[in-house]
Amino acid sequence: MIPPDHPRYRSLMTRERLAAAARDGVLAMEGLTAHGRGEAFDYLIGERTTGSALLAERTAAALLLSARHPVISVNGNTAALAAPEIAALQKASGAIVEVNLFHRTEERVRLIEELLTRAGVEVFSGTAERLLPLSHDRAWCRRDGMYAADVILVPLEDGDRCEALVKMNKTVIAIDLNPLSRTARAASITIVDELTRAVPEIARACRELDVGERERLVSRLDNHYLLAEAIREITLRLRACSG
Numbered sequence: 001m002i003p004p005d006h007p008r009y010r011s012l013m014t015r016e017r018l019a020a021a022a023r024d025g026v027l028a029m030e031g032l033t034a035h036g037r038g039e040a041f042d043y044l045i046g047e048r049t050t051g052s053a054l055l056a057e058r059t060a061a062a063l064l065l066s067a068r069h070p071v072i073s074v075n076g077n078t079a080a081l082a083a084p085e086i087a088a089l090q091k092a093s094g095a096i097v098e099v100n101l102f103h104r105t106e107e108r109v110r111l112i113e114e115l116l117t118r119a120g121v122e123v124f125s126g127t128a129e130r131l132l133p134l135s136h137d138r139a140w141c142r143r144d145g146m147y148a149a150d151v152i153l154v155p156l157e158d159g160d161r162c163e164a165l166v167k168m169n170k171t172v173i174a175i176d177l178n179p180l181s182r183t184a185r186a187a188s189i190t191i192v193d194e195l196t197r198a199v200p201e202i203a204r205a206c207r208e209l210d211v212g213e214r215e216r217l218v219s220r221l222d223n224h225y226l227l228a229e230a231i232r233e234i235t236l237r238l239r240a241c242s243g
């Protein structure tokens with residue numbers, strides 16, 4: 001029992017939620033350690049959406065809205081943490097939502113698709129094929145879904161697939177609290193923010209941006225700048241805490 005007045009209530013409840021999702025088979029056990037790494041980086045950015053993250057979120061919205069075939073890729077952590085937020089983003093952006101897993105079993109795909117559907121997501125399912133140039137199971141996707149995407153949002157990604165998607169000339173939007181990760185470096189744009197803060201901000205921007213603002217954001221996209229700013233904001237915070 002976690003008392004609501006505990007200073008880390010939200011964080012502890014999130015852990016409980018993920019532990020339950022792991023017991024239910026939605027979350028891979030490895031997803032718990034991935035979350036722990038994310039928590040550590042969230043401390044470093046001050047558990048808030050930084051200025052550079054907000055710019056990245058608005059640019060991500062502009063990319064999704066300008067896309068011919070936008071896709072949101074969902075894994076176990078994303079489904080366990082943010083299924084209703086993904087439903088709202090799908091509504092605001094018009095993107096396809098497809099499940100893609102690193103620790104893939106047919107049973108996990110089914111459980112995650114069911115969880116998303118219950119949250120109001122229109123899931124793009126059907127027969128998956130081994131289409132991406134990867135030796136692990138993230139290679140499995142749908143020909144008319146992820147494989148055909150021009151813009152793809154990949155929350156909590158592993159670097160391999162991110163690199164492969166960029167090589168396939170797709171615009172890859174990563175959400176990753178670690179600005180030093182291979183994913184963060186390989187993506188076309190990286191949002192260094194916590195998933196449950198980032199997804200609603202992208203959805204909000206999708207509802208707000210006019211065409212002129214979209215074009216301006218896309219034309220100024222610079223991932224090196226965004227990552228450098230994220231690292232600078234962490235450095236400033238560390239300096240303030242140590243001072």
Ligand code: PTJ
Nearest residue numbers: 031034035037038075076101102103156176177178194195
């Ligand atoms: O469900 P599956 O089988 O597809 O597996 C999903 C995981 C997350 C286990 C898999 O993709 C994986 O191993 O990912 P990595 O390589 O550990 O990368 C996850 C990244 O996401 C790390 O850099 C974390 O810092 C970051 N991260 C973790 N939690 C969050 C996060 N970023 C944003 N928000 C979070 N809540």
